[in-house]
Amino acid sequence: MPHMTAYTKMTAQERKDEYARMSAKFEELKARGLKLNMARGKPGKDQLDMVSDVIFNLMDEPGDFVSNGIDVRNYGEMSGIPAAKQLFAEILDCRVEQVFVGGNSSLQLMYDTISKAYTHGLLHSVRPWCREEKVKWLCPVPGYDRHFKITESFGFEMVNIPMTSDGPDMDVVEEAVKDPAVKGIWCVPKYSNPDGIIYSDETVRRMAALKPAAPDFTVMWDNAYCVHEFEGDYVEFPDILAACAEAGNPDLVFEFASTSKITLPGAGVACFATSEANLKYMEQLLTIQIISFDKVNQQRHVLYLQNKAHTLELMKKHAAILGPKFHAVLDALDREIAPLDIATWCRPKGGYFISLNAMPGTAKRTWELCREAGVVMTGAGATFPYGKDPADSNLRIAPTLPPVEELEQAIEVLCVCLKLSALEKLGV
Amino acid sequence: MPHMTAYTKMTAQERKDEYARMSAKFEELKARGLKLNMARGKPGKDQLDMVSDVIFNLMDEPGDFVSNGIDVRNYGEMSGIPAAKQLFAEILDCRVEQVFVGGNSSLQLMYDTISKAYTHGLLHSVRPWCREEKVKWLCPVPGYDRHFKITESFGFEMVNIPMTSDGPDMDVVEEAVKDPAVKGIWCVPKYSNPDGIIYSDETVRRMAALKPAAPDFTVMWDNAYCVHEFEGDYVEFPDILAACAEAGNPDLVFEFASTSKITLPGAGVACFATSEANLKYMEQLLTIQIISFDKVNQQRHVLYLQNKAHTLELMKKHAAILGPKFHAVLDALDREIAPLDIATWCRPKGGYFISLNAMPGTAKRTWELCREAGVVMTGAGATFPYGKDPADSNLRIAPTLPPVEELEQAIEVLCVCLKLSALEKLGV
Numbered sequence: 001m002p003h004m005t006a007y008t009k010m011t012a013q014e015r016k017d018e019y020a021r022m023s024a025k026f027e028e029l030k031a032r033g034l035k036l037n038m039a040r041g042k043p044g045k046d047q048l049d050m051v052s053d054v055i056f057n058l059m060d061e062p063g064d065f066v067s068n069g070i071d072v073r074n075y076g077e078m079s080g081i082p083a084a085k086q087l088f089a090e091i092l093d094c095r096v097e098q099v100f101v102g103g104n105s106s107l108q109l110m111y112d113t114i115s116k117a118y119t120h121g122l123l124h125s126v127r128p129w130c131r132e133e134k135v136k137w138l139c140p141v142p143g144y145d146r147h148f149k150i151t152e153s154f155g156f157e158m159v160n161i162p163m164t165s166d167g168p169d170m171d172v173v174e175e176a177v178k179d180p181a182v183k184g185i186w187c188v189p190k191y192s193n194p195d196g197i198i199y200s201d202e203t204v205r206r207m208a209a210l211k212p213a214a215p216d217f218t219v220m221w222d223n224a225y226c227v228h229e230f231e232g233d234y235v236e237f238p239d240i241l242a243a244c245a246e247a248g249n250p251d252l253v254f255e256f257a258s259t260s261k262i263t264l265p266g267a268g269v270a271c272f273a274t275s276e277a278n279l280k281y282m283e284q285l286l287t288i289q290i291i292s293f294d295k296v297n298q299q300r301h302v303l304y305l306q307n308k309a310h311t312l313e314l315m316k317k318h319a320a321i322l323g324p325k326f327h328a329v330l331d332a333l334d335r336e337i338a339p340l341d342i343a344t345w346c347r348p349k350g351g352y353f354i355s356l357n358a359m360p361g362t363a364k365r366t367w368e369l370c371r372e373a374g375v376v377m378t379g380a381g382a383t384f385p386y387g388k389d390p391a392d393s394n395l396r397i398a399p400t401l402p403p404v405e406e407l408e409q410a411i412e413v414l415c416v417c418l419k420l421s422a423l424e425k426l427g428v
Numbered sequence: 429m430p431h432m433t434a435y436t437k438m439t440a441q442e443r444k445d446e447y448a449r450m451s452a453k454f455e456e457l458k459a460r461g462l463k464l465n466m467a468r469g470k471p472g473k474d475q476l477d478m479v480s481d482v483i484f485n486l487m488d489e490p491g492d493f494v495s496n497g498i499d500v501r502n503y504g505e506m507s508g509i510p511a512a513k514q515l516f517a518e519i520l521d522c523r524v525e526q527v528f529v530g531g532n533s534s535l536q537l538m539y540d541t542i543s544k545a546y547t548h549g550l551l552h553s554v555r556p557w558c559r560e561e562k563v564k565w566l567c568p569v570p571g572y573d574r575h576f577k578i579t580e581s582f583g584f585e586m587v588n589i590p591m592t593s594d595g596p597d598m599d600v601v602e603e604a605v606k607d608p609a610v611k612g613i614w615c616v617p618k619y620s621n622p623d624g625i626i627y628s629d630e631t632v633r634r635m636a637a638l639k640p641a642a643p644d645f646t647v648m649w650d651n652a653y654c655v656h657e658f659e660g661d662y663v664e665f666p667d668i669l670a671a672c673a674e675a676g677n678p679d680l681v682f683e684f685a686s687t688s689k690i691t692l693p694g695a696g697v698a699c700f701a702t703s704e705a706n707l708k709y710m711e712q713l714l715t716i717q718i719i720s721f722d723k724v725n726q727q728r729h730v731l732y733l734q735n736k737a738h739t740l741e742l743m744k745k746h747a748a749i750l751g752p753k754f755h756a757v758l759d760a761l762d763r764e765i766a767p768l769d770i771a772t773w774c775r776p777k778g779g780y781f782i783s784l785n786a787m788p789g790t791a792k793r794t795w796e797l798c799r800e801a802g803v804v805m806t807g808a809g810a811t812f813p814y815g816k817d818p819a820d821s822n823l824r825i826a827p828t829l830p831p832v833e834e835l836e837q838a839i840e841v842l843c844v845c846l847k848l849s850a851l852e853k854l855g856v
Contacts, residue, residue: 040503048501049490056487056724065480073476075468075693103531104722111717118547119558119582130547130558146719153716154547265503267724288581289539291574294532294722296484296695 006341019428034374036410041352042401072295084298106258106270125216138185140168142383144193158385167199170206177212184218191225194355194396196348208243219253229350230322336415342422354397362421369417434769447856462802464838469780470829500723512726534686534698553644566613568596570811572621575614586813595627598634605640612646619653622783622824624776636671647681657778658750764843770850782825790849797845
């Protein structure tokens with residue numbers, strides 16, 4: 001079969017013929033009038049059903065609304081109910097005194113942390129960041145577009161940090177933090193978005209031991225996928241808070257997590273964990289903003305998830321749904337794209353994404369072709385600050401929302417589009 | 429009975445005798461070891477039970493999680509589900525296109541509005557407020573301490589505006605807004621916190637027709653008690669958004685409301701309503717902060733409250749619980765304090781508070797005596813910016829949380845403390 005030759009090794013005529021075949025295939029796919037979405041890391045309907053069948057039927061009696069003597073229906077307990085703190089402390093392997101439990105969105109907690117640094121400053125700030133001449137921020141790339149949007153929104157100058165298979169390139173990070181204008185870094189330490197990389201112990205150790213010039217440099221440690229294996233056993237991770245404390249940097253880090261992909265994205269519970277000194281400082285600011293978050297939902301999650309072991313059992317059930325979706329994508333890429341030598345991709349065992357590097361200069365074109373054929377992907381470039389991928393290569397595949405049969409159609413479209421854009425780039 | 433003479437008309441000896449009697453009474457009350465709370469506007473347990481018995485049993489089947497084709501369990505619909513917007517539009521008598529439905533806290537939506545004005549500016553801002561030399565803010569007094577804390581937290585200079593029985597003194601407001609540094613005003617237009625005043629139509633009209641020097645002057649219209657009658661019929665209120673539009677000020681106002689005292693304080697739904705231009709501008713900023721608020725809870729509220737008429741029926745049930753509590757306080761004040769001519773108080777028909785003006789110079793002392801006897805009240809001065817009541821006179825009574833029998837004890841304590849502090853002031 002002609003398409004099993006690497007495109008770079010084809011003659012011009014062979015590429016011309018292949019392009020004609022793929023163009024015909026593309027028209028055929030387009031004619032199907034597909035409307036498929038691989039853009040965002042959304043759980044699928046079967047995952048939502050699995051959770052909502054149970055979680056909303058746990059609070060029947062008045063006693064269910066009382067936790068440690070607290071009536072969760074009334075105002076109060078701004079930092080969250082103790083039982084919810086306990087649950088997250090166990091999941092994150094940190095101390096309960098370090099945990100703040102909020103509403104349904106960890107993004108909101110992250111935004112508010114940055115926003116308060118900007119308006120009021122953090123614990124060790126000399127002044128609010130809005131009074132700084134310039135604020136710079138380190139962004140491991142490819143990364144999470146919503147992180148980058150926050151720091152862009154506040155006008156920070158974002159600095160790309162290359163990712164390695166062990167996490168952010170710590171040589172580059174250690175050099176960069178010597179600049180006192182550099183105030184922080186975005187990190188997704190386990191199953192990074194989008195590469196699915198797990199930071200090595202050495203990376204975590206070096207991150208915790210940073211000696212930044214800025215006294216209020218902050219590691220934003222978004223542990224979004226801390227228990228989110230879809231293949232294989234649960235992978236332990238080091239407690240970043242303890243690592244920072246041991247390295248003499250107790251106030252360096254804010255860790256974030258949520259149940260958005262454990263229970264429900266629209267109605268989960270989010271938290272952050274940080275040193276007790278940071279927590280006390282932040283609570284003074286947060287108590288001006290809100291009387292209390294939704295403690296009924298916190299209690300509902302405590303009753304549903306119970307503890308870490310029970311949470312990990314639930315994650316196995318999610319994995320049984322998600323695993324086949326990831327394999328459908330990877331199998332298609334292995335079959336259709338690997339022999340052509342026009343793209344590389346990661347093989348994560350957890351998280352919500354597959355990161356694909358198309359032939360440089362073809363990501364945008366591939367994305368446009370996909371859209372033309374009715375398949376919406378995360379925008380090309382979105383995984384880089386300002387939406388600018390210098391190589392125009394990275395595409396983030398989010399295979400979790402569509403059912404497998406739809407996903408197979410979507411990935412078929414993606415493969416054809418990757419081929420067309422590579423052939424166009426090579427010349428046809 | 430000696431204490432039925434106004435204290436100012438007593439002889440020194442009569443006051444001395446009365447003080448001795450009241451001191452003995454105070455010691456007797458103290459000896460009871462009371463632990464009562466009249467500090468915050470919290471609904472009581474019977475109100476919570478009434479709601480939670482029903483509201484958490486409405487979502488049983490998969491179809492209950494779909495609203496207008498939207499799966500409320502997943503990410504998306506950042507500005508709220510259409511059905512929830514419709515519900516609030518009906519309650520606030522505004523258009524559905526003007527409504528944003530958020531999480532469980534209207535305070536959070538208010539804080540975020542001010543915070544975004546500070547970090548990014550509002551629609552008509554020349555620059556973010558953090559770049560202004562000075563920001564001033566109008567605060568009708570007495571008012572809501574949590575409002576004042578927000579503007580204090582951002583370093584705004586707060587300007588006291590006297591309240592009249594028709595709302596803020598509009599002569600003073602109209603004069604104050606000629607200063608371009610004055611960027612906004614806090615308002616609680618119906619059953620104001622703490623006075624329980626309903627702004628007159630004329631006040632609303634003049635507020636909507638303000639011609640402030642600052643192009644981004646903003647009326648923060650906290651309609652917290654829009655359907656919160658505890659006595660008599662529902663009182664209609666004018667649509668401030670329409671009034672502003674008619675006066676040529678379409679973008680002047682942000683209106684806020686929540687179900688905290690309709691359903692549950694810890695787990696209700698909050699909204700804001702503003703011009704479509706303001707809304708579009710704010711959504712661009714809010715979409716950086718959060719993917720979506722808890723739409724399951726929004727849907728739960730749509731199913732439970734249904735519409736305005738049904739919501740007003742529920743409020744009648746709350747009124748049946750709350751009315752006797754307010755009457756217990758008012759009856760005691762009428763009986764014990766009125767003849768002594770040492771305090772005045774409002775007689776609201778809705779809202780959550782009774783505002784009491786003690787003899788000038790005695791509010792703090794009264795508060796301290798109450799605390800000594802085991803009754804916690806909202807801090808004296810809290811109803812003024814910076815916690816400073818120039819007359820040291822205003823006390824906010826929050827009678828909603830304790831059961832009537834506890835409330836009667838608490839108010840007995842308050843009356844004795846009012847008497848003691850007045851007698852001390854007059855000289856004993």
